[in-house]
Amino acid sequence: MFKIVRREEMAGGTVILNEIEAPKIAGREKPGQFVLLKANEDGERVPLTMAETDPEKGTITIIYMVVGRTTALFKSLQVGDGFQDVIGPLGKATHIEKIGKVVCVGGGTGTAVLHPITRAMKEIGNHVITILGARNKDLLILEDLMRKVSDDFYITTDDGSYGRHGLVTDQLKDILDREDIKQVVAIGPVPMMKFVSLLTKKYNVPTLVSLNPIMVDGTGMCGCCRVTVGDKTRFACVDGPEFDGHQVDYDELMMRLQSYREEEKVSYDKHCRMNG
Amino acid sequence: MTTTKKNRKKPVPRQPMPEQKPEIRRRNFKEVPEGYTVELAQAEASRCLQCRKPGCVAGCPVGIDIPGFINLVTEGDFTGAIRNLWGKNAFPAVCGRVCPQEIQCEGKCIVGKKGDPVAIGNLERFCADYEREFGSGELPPTSSTTGKKVAVVGSGPSGLTVAGDLIVKGHDVTVFEAFHKPGGVLVYGIPEFRLPKSIVAQEVHFLERLGVKVECNAVVGRSVSVDDLFEEGYDAVYIGVGAGLPRFMNLPGENQIGILSANEYLTRANLMKAYKFPAVDTPIPIGKNVVVLGAGNVAMDSARTAMRLGADRVRIVYRRSREEMPARTAEIHHAAEEGIEFELLTNPVKYIGNDKGRLTGMVCLRMELGEPDDSGRRRPIPIEGSEFEIEADLCIVAVGSGANPLLTESTADIKLNRWGYIITDPKTGKTSKKGVWAGGDIVTGAATVILAMGAGRMAANSIHDYLTWGW
Ligand SMILES: Cc1cc2nc3c(=O)[nH]c(=O)nc-3n(C[C@H](O)[C@H](O)[C@H](O)COP(=O)(O)OP(=O)(O)OC[C@H]3O[C@@H](n4cnc5c(N)ncnc54)[C@H](O)[C@@H]3O)c2cc1C
Ligand SMILES: Cc1cc2nc3c(=O)[nH]c(=O)nc-3n(C[C@H](O)[C@H](O)[C@H](O)COP(=O)(O)OP(=O)(O)OC[C@H]3O[C@@H](n4cnc5c(N)ncnc54)[C@H](O)[C@@H]3O)c2cc1C
Ligand code: SF4
Numbered sequence A: 001m002f003k004i005v006r007r008e009e010m011a012g013g014t015v016i017l018n019e020i021e022a023p024k025i026a027g028r029e030k031p032g033q034f035v036l037l038k039a040n041e042d043g044e045r046v047p048l049t050m051a052e053t054d055p056e057k058g059t060i061t062i063i064y065m066v067v068g069r070t071t072a073l074f075k076s077l078q079v080g081d082g083f084q085d086v087i088g089p090l091g092k093a094t095h096i097e098k099i100g101k102v103v104c105v106g107g108g109t110g111t112a113v114l115h116p117i118t119r120a121m122k123e124i125g126n127h128v129i130t131i132l133g134a135r136n137k138d139l140l141i142l143e144d145l146m147r148k149v150s151d152d153f154y155i156t157t158d159d160g161s162y163g164r165h166g167l168v169t170d171q172l173k174d175i176l177d178r179e180d181i182k183q184v185v186a187i188g189p190v191p192m193m194k195f196v197s198l199l200t201k202k203y204n205v206p207t208l209v210s211l212n213p214i215m216v217d218g219t220g221m222c223g224c225c226r227v228t229v230g231d232k233t234r235f236a237c238v239d240g241p242e243f244d245g246h247q248v249d250y251d252e253l254m255m256r257l258q259s260y261r262e263e264e265k266v267s268y269d270k271h272c273r274m275n276g
Numbered sequence B: 001m002t003t004t005k006k007n008r009k010k011p012v013p014r015q016p017m018p019e020q021k022p023e024i025r026r027r028n029f030k031e032v033p034e035g036y037t038v039e040l041a042q043a044e045a046s047r048c049l050q051c052r053k054p055g056c057v058a059g060c061p062v063g064i065d066i067p068g069f070i071n072l073v074t075e076g077d078f079t080g081a082i083r084n085l086w087g088k089n090a091f092p093a094v095c096g097r098v099c100p101q102e103i104q105c106e107g108k109c110i111v112g113k114k115g116d117p118v119a120i121g122n123l124e125r126f127c128a129d130y131e132r133e134f135g136s137g138e139l140p141p142t143s144s145t146t147g148k149k150v151a152v153v154g155s156g157p158s159g160l161t162v163a164g165d166l167i168v169k170g171h172d173v174t175v176f177e178a179f180h181k182p183g184g185v186l187v188y189g190i191p192e193f194r195l196p197k198s199i200v201a202q203e204v205h206f207l208e209r210l211g212v213k214v215e216c217n218a219v220v221g222r223s224v225s226v227d228d229l230f231e232e233g234y235d236a237v238y239i240g241v242g243a244g245l246p247r248f249m250n251l252p253g254e255n256q257i258g259i260l261s262a263n264e265y266l267t268r269a270n271l272m273k274a275y276k277f278p279a280v281d282t283p284i285p286i287g288k289n290v291v292v293l294g295a296g297n298v299a300m301d302s303a304r305t306a307m308r309l310g311a312d313r314v315r316i317v318y319r320r321s322r323e324e325m326p327a328r329t330a331e332i333h334h335a336a337e338e339g340i341e342f343e344l345l346t347n348p349v350k351y352i353g354n355d356k357g358r359l360t361g362m363v364c365l366r367m368e369l370g371e372p373d374d375s376g377r378r379r380p381i382p383i384e385g386s387e388f389e390i391e392a393d394l395c396i397v398a399v400g401s402g403a404n405p406l407l408t409e410s411t412a413d414i415k416l417n418r419w420g421y422i423i424t425d426p427k428t429g430k431t432s433k434k435g436v437w438a439g440g441d442i443v444t445g446a447a448t449v450i451l452a453m454g455a456g457r458m459a460a461n462s463i464h465d466y467l468t469w470g471w
């Protein structure tokens, strides 16, 4: 069993942080990699990115949004409880290099995925500009951590309850207009990554996105996670999860994320009935 | 040889194994053949002529002493029979169920020249099942510990064979498995109705009782590398990671919802038990009109699973004819009995979907057979203008698999052939990297359980020599 040693709730309980004992994974993880977790015998295998690792303590930290049956089940686990299976590190690590000015754009729980990448970008000597977006102030996560690893820092909210009133792309456009940006990293909801990529394409700025298709094994043996990138089918679990944002077929990804909509509803309703 | 004479006078027909009726079993996941009773097994065993130069043994890739074990069944010494089987085959309960006997042992049985061959597979299964149910569970003797450590990567039939062989020789063996459950294709691929998962679990448990350590969730190449294993103190590494890369057709529309690789479909159904959804959390698409592409064992398993999950119609679409279908005869027969339809000499050219990106059908072409190709089978040629549409809301692609580069990419000094399979010495299973052996599907490409086990046994012998003598 992989024991939970720390648990926090964020964004009004819609986002949960778990620090988990996984010594073998903690020592090997690189920014951008993920794990698959399964809570119990009958559980589903679900991918989550490692937001943080502590090789000395032998722990990894995941931060996830509660969106359905499995994440709701994970939410019910307390300190001292554990996951039956944690598999990883999986996926390719982010290619981090010193190139100059970099913009990191995070939306929703994508910010958790973005944090280790942002930190590595900064540590290697880049000038890091961060933009975090959320629907409203209460849904914003990891503000302090992200501020710490950024040279410039911006927040946008859809309703204007905090930071700039607008979308991350509004802020990004201003920055692209006035600065020489070498790279953009955008991680968040698929539509956000799509619109960031459309924008940066106009400015010809290389853009990295992290894709989140549905996965089963995470080792390249099922093809469930297939995405179209530059007219080629790629398996996100082994070829990604990060890809050139300008090449990704986002509409197909959004469509494929709907594969199990009916089943997810059945499963979530059952969960709610059983847990009140 | 008195039995022989008696048999010649009054021939006993091949004893069929009792099985669930097609109309019942097509909607449940219980095992189809129910096994021999002692009486049936002995009646069947009595059909063996105890040949001096048995063709059957030559037909078995691991050379099981078939007349020997069958004779023990005739005598009622079932413990002796299973001991005899174990001499060549660590998992007779599995092979008895899944070997393509018709082209191996039974295909070479002399009795089969004039009538039905001796049901060697059924008898093998009987001995193993009898032992499981009534045996003492006594462990075989193991040699004293050698202090040598062996890492086995992959817990399919070949890896488990290596583990079993080396543990009894006194080595310290750890199996690393990427999935959360050991067994390889035996647990994620072959369905419950053909090979109950409890049997595989029991075989693994047996190895654990012998001292084999099984470490699941260990993706070698990601969680740990082959070089790390040597650094951690392992003296030898066996790679038996199978041929798990799914092949697709690369036709337009293939990424629509409702098109799955057989690997995904079967993994959801078997390993994740999605056929019990929503009692378990992993979903599986339920098709009304299901099309399965391909005609091997994987295709039959997919089609029969789809039928069990409640499909109205399941069609196997295959570009050659029935003679060329690579699946075991028994599987094709069972599938047909369960109402699976065969759309032969047919090749899909395009998937069709609705505005939600969900599959609604496919466009296919009729084929005819031309001259034999490299594989010796007659090449299918499209008939011009023969396009037609079939309705489908679920398509399972079972057109073969390739080598997964996950491990080999991370270990540059293991030589691969041009398809990405590991090159090994055919006599020992040694790879180009010192201290590393490989076998099973990752060397041969998708093959059979018994060949994977045979490769494991050969490598285990070589590993033992290496650990003992240094060569
Ligand atoms: C490589 C990778 C890394 C990820 N990292 C994180 C992370 O750090 N934090 C985090 O909160 N989430 C992350 N995700 C997404 C996370 O895996 C899903 O939110 C989770 O699987 C949902 O499971 P569920 O059973 O709770 O919801 P379900 O009931 O399965 O789904 C509920 C709703 O969520 C959507 N959904 C389903 N699967 C996914 C998915 N894989 N991604 C996004 N939406 C989905 C569906 O549209 C559905 O309507 C990651 C996904 C991938 C592939
Ligand atoms: C659906 C299906 C039906 C079949 N039916 C039959 C049949 O009826 N009769 C027959 O003889 N054969 C059949 N076969 C073929 C047979 O199952 C295979 O030939 C055999 O299982 C190969 O054994 P293996 O040990 O080489 O590999 P596998 O059984 O493929 O096992 C490999 C194991 O290694 C693990 N692994 C992979 N990569 C890594 C890694 N990097 N680190 C750690 N672990 C890893 C995998 O998860 C897997 O558990 C069938 C195959 C399938 C898919
Ligand atoms: S192992 Fe397979 S081929 Fe050999 S005797 Fe048994 S069933 Fe026949």
Ligand code: SF4
Pocket (backbone or CB within 6 Å): B047, B048, B049, B050, B051, B054, B055, B056, B057, B066, B067, B108, B109, B110, B111, B118, B120
């Ligand atoms: S060839 Fe047939 S009859 Fe002869 S020993 Fe083998 S099983 Fe018995």
Ligand code: FES
Pocket (backbone or CB within 6 Å): A214, A215, A216, A217, A218, A219, A220, A221, A222, A223, A224, A225, A226, A235, A236, A237, A238
């Ligand atoms: S999750 Fe199965 S191939 Fe990526």
